Amino acid sequence: MAYDDEDSTAAPPAAIARDDPSKVENEDVEDAEADEAISDFRKFASSLPGGGSGGGGAALNKKAAPHVSGKTVRRGEKDFESHGTRLQENTLEVSRTAMHDVLSYTRMRTPDNYMTGWYFPGHWAQEPREDEKPEELWRRDRVVALEAEKGQMTKSMGRVLRGAPKNVPGWDKAWLLPEEALYLVERGDLLLRWPRGSIEGIFPPPVEVDGLKREVARGEDGDYELGLPLSLQAAYSLFIGNEGDRGKITLEKFQVYSQLRRAGYLVSRASPLLDPPPPSDTQTLWQRLFSLISSPKSDTPKFHPAMGPLVRPGLYRSYESVYHQLSLIPRHKPTPRPNTPAPEGPFTVAYHVFKSRPGFTKTNLPLPDFRIAVVNARTTDVPDLAEMEALLGSTPWDPPNARSGAGGPGIGHMYQRLKHGWRNVIVAVNDNGMVSYLEFMESAFGEERLFERFDAKPKPGGKKFSGRNQKGGRGGGRGGRGGRR
Amino acid sequence: MAHPDYLTDLASTVYENLESQHDWTLLESHIHKQSSSLVENNKTWLPRPLITGLPPRRLYLHPDDQVELVKTHATYTVDETPEIEWVVPMHLNEKFTLKQLAEVFDSLELPEPLAEGRCKRLLMAIVHDDSTVVYYFVHDGIVKPRQN
Amino acid sequence: MTSSSPRPHVRISKAANRYLVFDIDDVMYLRRNHNICSVFVGTMPQAPQQSAFMGLPIELMAEEAQVLVEKNVAFVVDDSNYHPARIAAAGPQDKQYIDAIKTVTGDAQRSMRESTEARKAMFAYKGASKKKEKKNKKAPDTQSSEDVTVASSADAEAAATSLFDTTPEPAAATTKNSPVTREAPEAWLATLTTSGALLTPSPGQEEPIASVDVPASYPLYAHLQDKGYFMMPGLRFGCDYNVYPGDPLRFHSHFQATGFEWNEDINLLDLVTGGRLGTNVKKSFLIGGRVESEERQKDEAETALDVRAFSIEWAAM
Secondary structure (H helix, E strand, C coil), rough: CCCCCCCCCCCCCCCCCCCCCCCCCCCCHHHHHHCCCCCCCCHHHHHHHHHCCCCCCCCHHHHCCCCHHHHHHCCCEECCCCCCCCCHHHHHHHHHHHHHHCCCCCCCHHHHHEEEECCCCCCCCCCCCCCCCCCHHHHHHCCCEEECCHHHHEEEEECCCCCCCCCCCCCCCCEEHHHHHHHHHHHHCEEEEEEEEHHHCCCCCCCCCCHHHHHHHCCCEEHHCCCEEECHHHHHHHHCCCCCCCEECCCCHHHHHHHHCCCEEEEEECHHHHHHCCHHHHHHHHHHHHHHHHHCCCCCCCCCCCCCCCCCCCCCCCCHHHHHHHHHHHCCCCCCCCCCCCCCCCCCCEEEEECCCCCCCCCCCCCCCEEEEECCCCCCCCCCCHHHHHHHHHHCCCCCCCCCCCCCCCCCHHHHHCCCCCEEEEEEEECCCCEEEEEECCHHCCCHHCCCHHHCCCCCCCCCCCCCCCCCCCCCCCCCCCCCC | CCCCCCHHHHHHHHHHHEEEEHHCEEEEEEEEHHHHHCCCCCCCCEEEEEEECCCCCCCCCCCHHHHHHHHHHHHHHHCCCCEEEEEEEEEEEEEEEEHHHHHHHCCCCCCCCEEEEEEEEEEEEEEEECCCCCEEEEECCCCCCCCC | CCCCCCCCCCCEEECCCCCCCCHHHHHHCCCCCCCCCEEECCCCCCCCCCCCCCEEEECCHHHHHHHHHCCEEEEEEEEEHHHHHHCCCCCHHHHHHHHHHHHHHHHHHHHHHHHHHHHHHHHHHHHHHHHHHHHHHHHCCHHHHHHHHHHHHHHHHHHHHHHHHHHCHHHHHHHHHHHEEEEEEEECCCCCCCHHHHHCCCCCCCEECCCCCCCCCHHHHHHHHHHCEEECCCHHHCCEEEEECCCCCCCCCCEEEEEECCCCCEEEEHHHHHHHHHHHHCCEEEEEEEEECCCHHHHCCCCCCCEEEEEEEECCC
């Protein structure tokens, strides 16, 4: 994942594949080439148990396999163009065959290891959106009920809607959002079923002796009469929709969701309910008073005569008073309570992303490590200033300081501060299944008073500039597609 | 139609740049189609002023020729023999269209026919306000990149 | 391979304006015969914690879907509507579909039983030889710790193999501990990749064909596709298409391509940006579009693709 703002001290989740194709560490030629994201399926196939396919009969490649980290697999060599040689043809054919074999896999498990989820798209459709509680977020969009929660995955996915009355069937079940259900189906963790009857038939009301009734309902065909086990293709047709469709998710958002999940992040749909309240006004008032006392030269515009020099003639003993008179153009000053409208359209935070951590509970989410908006490269232009301000304004105040990992005050930390910004958000740009991540932050160059340094007495023997990170911010424009349509 | 002054000025800027900074020789400015300029009263204007000249060393080698060189272990003589290049001067603030680019190519008359599978190329000289000039090859067709 | 009888059309699933192909045979057919590989966008169930290797479905660009429709080798179905409707309409296709699942699970169970037995024999043999090895190795006391390592790694290996051949963790454990005489094992469950028979239209009906919305750069795409190039989305190189001279499995890409209309204004700075970026990544920047001339507009047969393209490289001077 191109979370290039992640400092190296924060240990990435163990599961992150180091050679994830979307990861670009720097922009030299080799990386750009490697970034073409073409994988060598031959090596991959051989890294899978049982050689992925060959060997032990037709069904061998259809077995459930343990997880293989991408790091164990290296990409193969590639050529500039066809030489028309047999060797080249053969290598390609071997790769293609390996690909064919690996991808012919059928998701299959014993019932003990396979979660079953029932598709009830309309079950919570009538619930009002207004009185949602943080524990029951997005309940109208929860369309799959899990028979039972099994395994690690459900620790961060699905919600039991505690607020629902106990006579509602499925009240005690964990309900999945469409992206969660589709991701679990893809992983081979969830058997998705289309009920042939009402929800009462699947989840009998609690008056019945639970479990017993269902036993009776099952014919000799096992569960098949209760409902059809659905295919991956069917799951896509049910869960992928347009922006705003209830109980569906756009394909670009799903692809970003699943890529983050594969990389080991925990992901939750964004909601204003999950954001902390802005810092109280008293603090800023106090700060404002303090700044007035300590620095009489505030940033308020000064009076300049219509004619004559900007800097009044006179004797100056410090740069500060000179620069103060030179400052003509008002500069952006970040504020904890911005007066921006709520974001609209694609440039809206879609997901909260958490680094994997012990003790994570889905019902009591911590503050997210990242906020991500997802846009379609083909239908979205580069955001204009208003869109970007609204998007950043919707994220919480996160000034650069030691707590936010951007060092302390002082010139030595200037680049860290600029890089961190006062607010930040990640935009995932999705072009037909290829995703690039760009980080945007609210920076305030006006907050860095470089001229104050000119008045400081040079330390004997010391270098005047402690510019140990003169590179400045990373180019944010990597991989971004131009706004041309 | 005569060319507007700014195009003529642009051409002279590039001419000087080629001559003084890049040591080109045999420089020539062109404002009419060559075949037409022989007949005094029947001159056809080029879509834009063009320049021809000889760079001090070879600027472009087709990737297939690169491969051939490596195969035959030829010395670098072929590689270094310069060829006459066509240059189209443009300013960075200009916009252009595919149609205009096609017209420039169609107005190019090469002294000898192109080899099989090769197409016309020209050097686009892009001038910026500070008189910086950058040069890009533009090929009239799908031409694979050079291997380095 | 499939020269004798015409191959069935590739079914393209349209979901919310995106185009997906789920059938691996279709995917390989497009790759081998129509130089279309597209982006694998699905999580691989065999290796779900990485994104370097991706699985089904593939997501076609709209251009790819359109080219295949025009070549009459594929059709596009609005699966957001048609597919749920077919699932909801219980009918004879259900049984066919369920039978397909049962065939797959049955095969797997049978082959698992066979290989479990084969492996039991193998283990018996291996275990014996390991023990022998250990005995032979038995030497000074200092060696004993190494013995432990050998033994434990052998165990781990055995455990790992059993993991591969049976189902995941808990099941593997139970098979190991439970008596061998476990009668019929629980029926396996499967999620097929495609819905297969379930999508068969009702008698007398056909799958509803959906339209394809192609972007303005389509002519350039179709032109390159016709010449045998493989195209991938251009996001990583700031263009419309990343163009490969052959299967991207084997070849580096040659061009970053961006389509323009014949009379569309192109900023010279965009040309510089594209040309310079391309040079840095050993590619050429390709621009092109459909030729529009007065004569052609009068011409009725405008369907013929008349595309002109230009390649741009930094001149290094």
